[in-house]
Amino acid sequence: MNRIATPKADIRVIIADDHAIFRDGLKQALASEENIFLLGEAADGKELIQLAIESNPDVILTDIRMPVMDGISATKKILETSPGVSIVGLSMFDDEAHIVDMLEAGARGYLLKNADKSEIIDAINSVFHGELYYCKHTSFTLAKMISSSKFNPHKRKDKIEFTEREIEIVQLICEQLTNKEIAEKLYLSTRTVEGHRLKIQEKMHAKNTAGIVICALRLGLYN
Template identity: 55%
Template sequence: MSTIHGTIKVVIADDHEIFRDGMRIMLQKQQDIQLVGEAGDGRELIDQVKKLQPDIVISDVKMPRMDGAAATRHLVEHYPHIGIIALTMFDEEDLIIDMLEAGAKGYLLKNADKNEIVDAIKSVYDQQPYYCRHTSHKLAEMVARSKFNPHRQQVKPEFNDRELEIIRHICDGLTSKQIGERIFLSVRTVEGLRMKILEKMEVKNTAGIIIYAIKNNLYTPERI
């Protein structure tokens, strides 16, 4: 459940100044998000966090002097209240896993649009993990098998047989239309059940469903 936001203070770390410029311009247009600092490498990021005490850090996984995972480990140890979001290229799955296992709460691909970046910031600020909408099945399964485990709900939700069936079909890569055709339900009904599943799991998208399902033994991928 979303909280009411004040101004969320953000620090960005990326060694490409042009990318930081673009993020700065985009975030300046957000009323409830404030970019308070920038860093070009991991060491500079740690200095900025110490000085500025942000709520959220968005950090590239590949940086000079100190990479994103090393910086994340330091920040998690010294500033555990700060939410860290990994920033990555589409082909850096192993580095994403390193960041998540180091303590990042979510990740974004560098081609994410404005709405997704804002959604990720607010989700992690609300203590919810965020998985990029463009997560591949391969990466979702890698995250699910990693040590990363943000799903520490006090009471595990119960899923009925129909919901479990839909979860398995989603994990197999079927669309709502394909699921409806297979189990003789309208697309609207499948979408309604999908929304209920998202709420119960406390995740945002298909990647979140896949990762939650594998982590909690609701689905077993064929690949080993």
């Protein structure tokens, strides 16, 4: 969102999914973006590896469950030879265990397949700029699984300092309260809560609620 002002670098992308219809949809969604160039598409993990070697992309969007070779093995293989590429896993809602495996394999983010177009674009831009991306529909159980997995994206050395109010709000966010509900509970205006939330997001380098929850769980702000 805040990158709109900065000039966009070209991002070269390949996609992999065994469903032609989904690839087609993805292709059309990406086509309208000026800075995203689709280099090619693959129908399974083997094809994806081949394509990645040939076209040397910046970002790969890949399904996790595919025939012949799944996205997890493909991700590991690709990162062995070209560690610079950012990979985003795609999955249908409840493959929670697979999502965690995918992140542990080295993916920089994940998306649910029924994500909005804007979210997909956002994910591509984020991982291209070295950030992590968690789909905004991340369930609490998934957040817990990610935060307790070996995958540790939050290796920042500088400790993040939170005010008491912020910690309070983070805990309420983890309890799945909306800004309005938090405002009512803490006797604040919704606007103030929004301000706090943005500040928290900034401190945590989180893109969305999912990022806040995962970071909070990891830092032990909420159990």
